[in-house]
Amino acid sequence: MELRHLRYFIAVASNLSFSEASRRLHVAQPAISQTILDLEDELAVKLLSRNSRGVELTAAGNAFLAEAQGVMVRADGAKKAMPSVSIRTRSSTIRG
């Protein structure tokens, strides 16, 4: 499991749609689909139920979504915690 799996899953789960997630992530649908399948395979749990009317979260999927979001928040926090390169101007400090 890598953060990529969580990113893709969160995008799909948040939009309840593979195609919408594909657009948001700028990644082709089959890649998203495959990644989610791989994730479900690794966890040995069905996270989504693919109905005719789009996608629904299973109970496990709902639980995992919360967990995954927690992981991503912390991962983002880890990056943010790093002192990025500071560009000092005459009057201010711009972080970038």
Add this chain to the structure above:
Amino acid sequence: MELRHLRYFIAVASNLSFSEASRRLHVAQPAISQTILDLEDELAVKLLSRNSRGVELTAAGNAFLAEAQGVMVRADGAKKAMPSVSIRTRSSTIRG
């Protein structure tokens, strides 16, 4: 940034040694080294100072270690939170 980067960094930081991390992870040293360099590059921060007498954590590296460990704990928690295949016996439920 992927969990792989954090796993490798944590291993190096915990042992203050690339070679020891290599042994623990069963991954060749150059792969570890490259991954850490990539991570430092992405974060735009030096995490380790490679001295003659092994490796030391920079201030940023020390901070990032704590953050990275937090991420890994949550990532593990996410997996653990999933109902793995349950084997029901007469008196108990064994998760495997």
Add this chain to the structure above:
DNA sequence: AAATCTTACGGGTGACGTAACGATC
């Protein structure tokens, strides 16, 4: 010379995009 990290390089796996398929409306 031994130990350690980095740089160089080649190969195999896998992540991705395109295309084709199946299903539902």
Add this chain to the structure above:
DNA sequence: GATCGTTACGTCACCCGTAAGATTT
């Protein structure tokens, strides 16, 4: 027929291992 997800497949990137280099003790 349009939309959505999956399967099939070829390609390119990248992760890793081996080898060589640089530095320190």
